[in-house]
Amino acid sequence: MAQRKVDLGPIEKLMEDPEVSEIMINGPEKIFAEKSGKKLLTDVKLGSEEEVLALAQKLFGAMGKRVAIDVPYTDVCLEDGTRVNAIIPPLSRFGTAITFRKFSKAITTLEDLIKNGTLSQNAADLLIACVRGKINMVFSGGTATGKTTLLQMLSNYFDSKERVVTIEDAAELRMEQENVISLETRTPDREGKGGVYLRDLIRNALRMAPDRLVVGEVRGEEAIDMFQAMATGHSGTIGIVHGNTPKDVLARMETMILMSGIKLPLSDIRRIIASTLQVVVHMERLRDGSRKVTYITEIRGIERDEFALNDLFKFNFEGLDEHGKVLGKMKSAIKYYPAFFQRFQQIGLLTENVFAKE
Numbered sequence: 275m276a277q278r279k280v281d282l283g284p285i286e287k288l289m290e291d292p293e294v295s296e297i298m299i300n301g302p303e304k305i306f307a308e309k310s311g312k313k314l315l316t317d318v319k320l321g322s323e324e325e326v327l328a329l330a331q332k333l334f335g336a337m338g339k340r341v342a343i344d345v346p347y348t349d350v351c352l353e354d355g356t357r358v359n360a361i362i363p364p365l366s367r368f369g370t371a372i373t374f375r376k377f378s379k380a381i382t383t384l385e386d387l388i389k390n391g392t393l394s395q396n397a398a399d400l401l402i403a404c405v406r407g408k409i410n411m412v413f414s415g416g417t418a419t420g421k422t423t424l425l426q427m428l429s430n431y432f433d434s435k436e437r438v439v440t441i442e443d444a445a446e447l448r449m450e451q452e453n454v455i456s457l458e459t460r461t462p463d464r465e466g467k468g469g470v471y472l473r474d475l476i477r478n479a480l481r482m483a484p485d486r487l488v489v490g491e492v493r494g495e496e497a498i499d500m501f502q503a504m505a506t507g508h509s510g511t512i513g514i515v516h517g518n519t520p521k522d523v524l525a526r527m528e529t530m531i532l533m534s535g536i537k538l539p540l541s542d543i544r545r546i547i548a549s550t551l552q553v554v555v556h557m558e559r560l561r562d563g564s565r566k567v568t569y570i571t572e573i574r575g576i577e578r579d580e581f582a583l584n585d586l587f588k589f590n591f592e593g594l595d596e597h598g599k600v601l602g603k604m605k606s607a608i609k610y611y612p613a614f615f616q617r618f619q620q621i622g623l624l625t626e627n628v629f630a631k632e
Contacts, residue, residue, distance in 0.1 A: 327362060350444050375418060457478070554570075558589075586629070
């Protein structure tokens with residue numbers, strides 16, 4: 275991971291604190307930091323509203339972006355992986371607000387996520403097999419649940435010979451393969467021209483001879499382009515979607531496809547999703563601040579015009595200990611072996627032991 279080159283002044287000490295996962299600047303006097311899932315007011319201050327705005331402009335300018343009256347809110351990813359969002363007045367009524375989501379240097383491999391309880395070894399083995407077997411997947415969950423981190427760690431299992439194209443609003447993913455192209459959207463200029471959006475980039479990516487497409491966040495009409503990519507031979511496509519449960523994520527994707535203006539009944543849209551998307555990996559941030567994979571769910575098809583879902587793994591919540599730490603375990607939850615199980619067995623990617631009760 276590259277080192278960050280932008281000097282953040284008084285904010286620097288929060289960036290260097292390994293216990294801080296997020297920094298929230300609500301104007302010069304109120305700067306919060308998140309530690310262990312709790313947001314705390316710090317003693318760090320900036321001199322004025324002008325200094326806060328100047329900090330935002332310096333951050334975005336260093337990465338070739340800008341925040342201004344005509345672009346009043348935007349995201350950028352710094353060279354060390356830290357994601358930054360800024361929103362300025364008049365949209366932010368109390369002054370410029372900047373939010374930093376730090377890249378965790380403590381997590382560098384999938385094994386680190388297993389050790390900290392994000393998922394079990396068996397669940398990780400299943401996901402590795404899905405990556406190597408080029409299953410179409412989406413990673414879902416709320417904000418800051420760890421979706422991008424898990425995808426980042428699983429990308430280490432892409433075939434080293436693959437040509438990977440990543441498509442994001444803010445280029446956050448850092449793939450280790452040699453043949454990687456990172457595409458990033460662009461906001462319009464002061465005259466409202468020159469904007470490049472996710473949908474444009476997905477369409478262009480299909481002309482770049484990709485072996486694997488990774489869409490950093492699907493949230494609108496570009497969903498139809500992602501599903502068309504999945505349906506036209508681009509297996510192993512992975513997307514990130516916000517949602518509360520796997521079922522909710524599928525409903526959101528139906529809505530996103532409808533946003534594209536496609537004239538199809540809902541039953542046909544469901545069949546498009548079910549025939550192309552195979553697995554939803556759902557993550558949650560629990561009440562103690564820990565991030566967990568709570569569902570790995572297979573989409574088996576359509577039954578009675580509804581999605582037929584098969585939970586392969588599920589996190590079972592067992593309560594809280596005396597310190598408020600969530601107790602529970604991720605366990606195999608299968609009713610049926612996944613549709614791809616026999617093929618994976620034949621090529622040595624998966625065995626029945628993965629679904630053994632832990």
